[in-house]
Each structure stands twice: as C-alpha cells, then as structure tokens.
Amino acid sequence: MAGWFASAGEKPYRLKQLKDWYFKRPEVKSFQELANFPKALREKLERDFAFLSLSLEEAKLAPDGSKKQTLLLRDSLVTETVTMPMDGYHTVCLSTQVGCPVGCRFCFSGRHGLKRNLTAGEMADSLRCSLPPSGAESLNLVIMGMGEPFYNYEALKTFLNICKDGFGVGSRRVTVSTVGVLAGIERFAADFPQMNLAVSLHAPREELRRTLIPRAPSEIRELLPALKKYFAATKRLVTFEYAMIGDVNDSLREAKELCELLKGFDCKINLIPLNEVPEGDFSPSEKENSERFVDYLKGRGMNVTVRHSLGGKVGGACGQLADRRNGDVPKKS
Numbered sequence: 096m097a098g099w100f101a102s103a104g105e106k107p108y109r110l111k112q113l114k115d116w117y118f119k120r121p122e123v124k125s126f127q128e129l130a131n132f133p134k135a136l137r138e139k140l141e142r143d144f145a146f147l148s149l150s151l152e153e154a155k156l157a158p159d160g161s162k163k164q165t166l167l168l169r170d171s172l173v174t175e176t177v178t179m180p181m182d183g184y185h186t187v188c189l190s191t192q193v194g195c196p197v198g199c200r201f202c203f204s205g206r207h208g209l210k211r212n213l214t215a216g217e218m219a220d221s222l223r224c225s226l227p228p229s230g231a232e233s234l235n236l237v238i239m240g241m242g243e244p245f246y247n248y249e250a251l252k253t254f255l256n257i258c259k260d261g262f263g264v265g266s267r268r269v270t271v272s273t274v275g276v277l278a279g280i281e282r283f284a285a286d287f288p289q290m291n292l293a294v295s296l297h298a299p300r301e302e303l304r305r306t307l308i309p310r311a312p313s314e315i316r317e318l319l320p321a322l323k324k325y326f327a328a329t330k331r332l333v334t335f336e337y338a339m340i341g342d343v344n345d346s347l348r349e350a351k352e353l354c355e356l357l358k359g360f361d362c363k364i365n366l367i368p369l370n371e372v373p374e375g376d377f378s379p380s381e382k383e384n385s386e387r388f389v390d391y392l393k394g395r396g397m398n399v400t401v402r403h404s405l406g407g408k409v410g411g412a413c414g415q416l417a418d419r420r421n422g423d424v425p426k427k428s
C-alpha cells in the first residue's frame with residue numbers, strides 16, 4: 096500500500112490513516128466510508144483493491160453468549176469464527192484453512208478434507224469481523240478453528256505479525272493449536288516464543304491415537320521430544336488437548352498411560368468434553384468416567400483443567416465448525 100500511495104502521488108500519512116481505519120474502526124466496511132480521504136482517492140482505491148476479502152453471511156448467537164459467524168469468501172467458500180465472552184475478556188477462535196486435511200474422526204471440520212488455505216488477509220479480515228465491542232485489547236485469540244495452522248505456516252506467520260503490530264493483540268494472549276506438525280513447532284518456537292502452543296493429543300498411545308487421527312503428522316515418540324525442545328527454547332508450558340470420548344479414551348488405563356507419558360514434563364492437560372457432530376461415530380464420556388479420569392490425573396499431581404465449551408448450541412464448539420457450502424452443497428458460480 097505504501098508503494099501504491101507513492102505512485103498515486105499521495106502523501107505518506109495516507110497509509111497511517113488507512114491503517115487507523117482498518118485496525119481501529121472495525122465497523123467500517125468500504126473505502127467509501129473513509130471520511131478523511133478525498134472522493135477521487137476513495138474511488139481509485141476502490142478500483143484497485145477490495146477493502147475486505149470476505150463478508151458476513153450469518154451470525155448466530157448462542158444462549159451462553161457466544162457468537163458464531165459465517166463469513167463468505169470471494170470464491171463462495173466460507174470460513175467460520177466464534178467469539179466467546181469470558182470473565183472480562185473475549186476469546187475469538189479463528190480458522191486457518193477451509194476444511195482440514197487431517198480428518199480427525201471425531202471432528203466435523205475435517206469431514207470434507209481440505210478445500211484450500213486461507214490467506215493472511217482473510218485471517219485478518221476474519222478477526223476484524225469478530226472483534227468484540229471492547230476491541231482487541233481485551234482479547235484472547237485461539238487458532239483452533241478449521242484447519243491445521245502449521246500446514247499454512249507462511250500465511251499464519253504473516254497474520255500473527257499483523258495481530259501483534261496492527262491489531263495490538265498481546266503475544267501471551269495468542270494460542271495456536273496443532274495436531275503435531277514437527278517443523279511448524281520448531282518454527283513457531285523461533286518466530287513467536289511468547290505465544291502459546293496447544294497440541295491435540297487425544298490418546299496416550301500410538302495405536303489408539305492413529306484410530307482417532309489417522310493422518311496425524313507425527314508419532315507420539317517423535318512429538319514428545321519436539322515439545323520438550325520447544326519448552327526448553329521458549330519456557331512456555333505446552334497444553335495437551337484431550338477430547339474425552341466415551342468408552343474410547345476415557346478409562347483408567349488411558350489415565351495411567353497419560354500420566355506415564357507426561358511424567359516429569361512441565362505441561363498442562365486440557366480435557367475437552369466431546370461435542371456432538373452430525374453423523375458422528377462417537378459420544379461424550381459419561382460423567383462418572385470423566386470425573387474418575389480427572390481425579391486420577393489430579394491425584395498424580397498433573398496440571399489438569401476441563402474445558403467449559405461454549406457455542407455448542409449454534410455449532411460453534413470445538414470440532415463442530417464446518418459449513419455445508421464447503422462440502423456437500425455445490426459452490427455458487
């Protein structure tokens with residue numbers, strides 16, 4: 096944009112003005128609304144650029160206060176975001192891909208495979224459309240929506256830099272979740288040592304994990320050393336995400352194996368009650384199994400929390416994001 100303003104004979108301060116409109120005024124949706132730009136300049140900008148790469152298609156508000164937004168991309172695919180109010184701040188969950196190539200068996204987002212990567216601009220526009228009224232300062236950003244973020248690393252990196260330098264989101268308030276892309280973990284540690292890393296584990300032994308995540312990019316025996324290296328480099332605690340699936344991974348056997356696997360590793364375990372998805376093969380853990388699992392881990396001194404999932408009533412909870420327009424229903428021409 097700096098080059099464009101220069102070649103259009105505009106003063107350099109126009110760039111700062113444009114950034115202010117984009118980053119500080121999320122209600123503005125077109126160049127025509129830039130009140131301090133002359134009409135001719137607004138028209139030139141409109142001719143050469145799109146102000147936003149997506150538009151709001153639908154917003155659904157859940158009884159728990161969370162909001163799922165469906166955003167229409169220019170090729171008629173859609174991406175989804177969820178904004179959840181939590182004790183004085185908001186958590187925004189964003190996607191990095193349309194669909195997902197990993198195809199975890201309990202997740203709806205990967206049901207139709209990967210359609211395409213999102214661009215950094217599309218991710219930034221998704222965040223802009225999802226900001227709470229209080230803005231980016233009281234925001235937690237979690238990259239846990241559709242897609243495997245580290246399979247789209249370059250765009251993710253650009254976007255995370257935009258979050259910090261443009262929107263002003265604090266690094267420590269950003270969490271990126273991966274299913275275990277080793278090269279991505281290494282790059283993330285080097286590029287964003289103050290951000291947080293979550294890893295989808297879901298099973299403490301390889302053969303069970305493979306049944307749940309058939310296309311897991313790494314084996315547990317490779318993943319653990321990579322994460323210990325990550326911790327040594329960043330001093331940030333890794334969070335292991337563990338979906339509690341009824342009679343699949345929630346017995347005492349798995350609780351014991353999980354303790355054994357993570358023994359001596361300073362980390363957090365976040366147990367996620369399974370969210371039901373359409374035509375899903377699995378059901379959530381029974382309450383007593385889930386409690387027994389938690390008690391066992393706590394009794395062994397593990398740092399364990401149980402996620403309070405929001406947005407389930409509007410298809411906005413973990414594993415539920417996906418839109419029929421990206422799969423079953425033919426795309427608009």
Ligand code: SF4
Pocket residue numbers: 195196197198199202203204205206240241242243274295414
């Ligand atoms: S859980 Fe994450 S990695 Fe697995 S299919 Fe869903 S979006 Fe992809």
